[in-house]
Amino acid sequence: MFRCARAFSTSPLFKYAAMTCRQYSFQVFRDVPPLRQMRRQLLLDRKTVGFVPTMGALHEGHLSLIRQAATENTDVFVSIFVNPTQFGVNEDLSSYPRTWDSDVAKLEELNDEFARLGGDTGRISAILAPTPKVMYPTLPPSSEVDGDGSFVTITPLSRKLEGASRPVFFRGVATVCMKLFNIVQADRAYFGQKDVQQTVVIKRLVQDFYINTDIVIGDTVREHDGLAMSSRNVYLGARRRAVGLVIYDALKAAENAYNSGKLARSEILDAANGVASRVLSEQQALSPSERALYEVDYISLADPDTLDEVETIDPSKGAIISGAVKMVPLEESKPGEDCGLGDGKVPVRLIDNLIFKPRP
Amino acid sequence: MFRCARAFSTSPLFKYAAMTCRQYSFQVFRDVPPLRQMRRQLLLDRKTVGFVPTMGALHEGHLSLIRQAATENTDVFVSIFVNPTQFGVNEDLSSYPRTWDSDVAKLEELNDEFARLGGDTGRISAILAPTPKVMYPTLPPSSEVDGDGSFVTITPLSRKLEGASRPVFFRGVATVCMKLFNIVQADRAYFGQKDVQQTVVIKRLVQDFYINTDIVIGDTVREHDGLAMSSRNVYLGARRRAVGLVIYDALKAAENAYNSGKLARSEILDAANGVASRVLSEQQALSPSERALYEVDYISLADPDTLDEVETIDPSKGAIISGAVKMVPLEESKPGEDCGLGDGKVPVRLIDNLIFKPRP
Incomplete structure (x- = not known):
């Protein structure tokens, strides 16, 4: 059955493209x-x-x-x-x-x-x-x-x-x-x-x-390098896109710690925070036209049902490692650079997580 | 189809009578x-x-x-x-x-x-x-x-x-x-x-x-004299039951004012408050073993959709007159008096309302 929608808003806030009466398969x-x-x-x-x-x-x-x-x-x-x-x-x-x-x-x-x-x-x-x-x-x-x-x-x-x-x-x-x-x-x-x-x-x-x-x-769908798909990624541009991978890399480091047998909060989070700090230092050492800076909002190690922070992972329950970083606007762009939608001026909040599955 | 419930709580807070496996029509x-x-x-x-x-x-x-x-x-x-x-x-x-x-x-x-x-x-x-x-x-x-x-x-x-x-x-x-x-x-x-x-x-x-x-x-179902049915009425006893009718009488006085053409908040509420004050004075003049006292929580004249208080009734919308009184515990009971469930010691909050229908 083909049918057209009955009415479409022209509100500027919700800029659906002007739609004529077209036939859809839904x-x-x-x-x-x-x-x-x-x-x-x-x-x-x-x-x-x-x-x-x-x-x-x-x-x-x-x-x-x-x-x-x-x-x-x-x-x-x-x-x-x-x-x-x-x-x-x-x-x-x-x-x-x-x-x-x-x-x-x-x-x-x-x-x-x-x-x-x-x-x-x-x-x-x-x-x-x-x-x-x-x-x-x-x-x-x-x-x-x-x-x-x-x-x-x-x-x-x-x-x-x-x-x-x-x-x-x-x-x-x-x-x-x-x-x-x-x-x-x-x-x-x-x-x-x-x-x-x-x-x-x-x-x-x-x-x-x-x-x-x-x-x-x-499951989370990721780009080839691991960056989680998000509607907000279009605002990143190439430079912040590359650096934004830090959140995935940090969480993977924590996962590696868990998979190698670590259960203590400090050891798991140290692995993630280590990556986040190292990448930020590397960026800070670059010039404003080369670097992309970010702020870590949180990296959390939490219970899968209550989201309470855990001190020591109960391996029979597993845990959730999650994080959020804010990619701040580019300080300087280079001629012809792909800065993403909004010209690199839109701050972009990236979130990601990995599930630590229970293990025997 | 007849079937028994699967399980029944024995929690003292929820004292359902002990139920054996009986057949109900539901x-x-x-x-x-x-x-x-x-x-x-x-x-x-x-x-x-x-x-x-x-x-x-x-x-x-x-x-x-x-x-x-x-x-x-x-x-x-x-x-x-x-x-x-x-x-x-x-x-x-x-x-x-x-x-x-x-x-x-x-x-x-x-x-x-x-x-x-x-x-x-x-x-x-x-x-x-x-x-x-x-x-x-x-x-x-x-x-x-x-x-x-x-x-x-x-x-x-x-x-x-x-x-x-x-x-x-x-x-x-x-x-x-x-x-x-x-x-x-x-x-x-x-x-x-x-x-x-x-x-x-x-x-x-x-x-x-x-x-x-x-x-x-x-519609609100009322006793023969107008008191609105309520599960809490069993706590009233005869004396508070009789005096509790004040809330209905007060609202009826307000309704009479509306029906006689009044639209101003003050005139409508004066009618209700007049009844509430008069009955309370009458009770206060009696001895503690004869009287039932109450506190008026509110008498409201409100818009039927938003419940905002109205200054002047829009006759095309009508209004809601509503009230709440707290029947306080009896001060003294008389031998053999019907004091209701809880022996007249349970304060009873009574609410009631009348709809002022729109009129041409």
Whole structure:
């Protein structure tokens, strides 16, 4: 069935490319009731729905989740919504990449791929691309810590790690996911391991509020050298892209320590911090037109369920090593240099993590 | 189908009467997965579910909601759960009446009544009576304002009226209702008009979080003289019961003012406050063994959607007049006097409201 979306916002804040009435291989929904109708019919037809919530700017990480969803469900629903309540007042909501046309093209290619695979592979049958007013129908969405609205809070999980420097982030994530889960009523919802704290918060949300959807975590998808895929990577440019690999290298050093038998917090973290300090010193020794500087926000060694910091790893539980670094703007660019979207002037926060699996 | 509940708590806090394996005309669920299975089958069979959430201690107000649900759905689900998170740390959680046996008896009588009615009348097919651990599966339920947990907050609605003196109340209500709604996935859920702020908060919850359940508000059920039915009324005893009618009389005086053409806040509230002061003076003139004293918490004239206080009623919108009084413990009882459950020593908070309908 081919159908056009009913209406498209022209709000400058949400610059979806102007869309004429085109035929997609999936339905595009800007509002909830018609999507619900489709969902209900799928249920009555004993179809299964896998849901991949995104903020657009789709990369291989998202596509990998959608592929997994298509192998496990007859129908895949993808949402594209840049959720204002998870961006703090001083964060990068306005600069977050919005790439509707290329997102849709990627989803069409995936459906072609699924059709070629045939067999039991499902297909993308619905895109939900709501307006902010649809997602926040009564009060305007607030990003203030004390702002009014209808919110879901998951504490103390939300205050840890990313939450320490982004106090409204997981309130925004939990709130929008609750709405999306209620709208889509998926059999399964897919999240990437890269946002590890998000996976822990979402699993807790589903457990505590009895959301009737299984949460599936897909492996982090990485570039050839190991940098975790992220929608924000387009802002890096070549120089910060190369140096930004420090976060992965630091976490790998910690993983090597764990794999070689270390369990003490200090030994694990020393390995990671050693890499982070060494690379920063190397950069500082370069000239402003050659170097890329960064600030380490945190490197954490935490319990996989509570995210409490651990002093000594219990090998029967394993642990999560995670970190965040802020790539600061380039000080000087060189003529013709690839500085990334925003000309190297946008600070880029990179996060990454590795799971230390339990071991005998 | 007759089936026994799988397990029953022996926690002294939740003193359900010891239950042997009896046959009910409905299924009793203490846990979520088997209820979900039943619900799913009802959906596939194109049945409809009306849901009446309660804290037990069922009275005519609840029964009236269940009757309405049975006329509008094939199946009625009733939950009985005294929700700890909506009681503040100094409130009456421990003394809240728990009357499992008589509740079940009333529900059985209702099913007999529905069977006699026949035709399209639905029936009570499921009771959900979960343990606190089922409803709060991870962290213990906190009643502290700053307590940790997974909560739904609806502000600024939750801070008004009842929320002003009960800061965790609507957080607790919204949180437990979100869980229950997700568990039951009802077509319709029924709430009494008596708890007017609760109806406003729940409607907002459903709207903002896209809960796929219609909210139906049933009229307040009153005793012959007008006192609103409440599970807490059993604590009043005859003397406080008679004087407690002051809240209804005060609101009726305000309603008379509105019906006679008054729109100004001062004129409406003066009518109500006049009654409340007069009755209190009358009581104060009596001896401690004859009188029942009370404190007026608030009398509010508010907008029906936002609950903002109104200066002048917009007759096209109408308004809500609502109030709360605390019946304080009896100072002295007389020999043989009916002092109610708890011997007249339990303070009883009474709330009531009337809707001023829009008028041309």
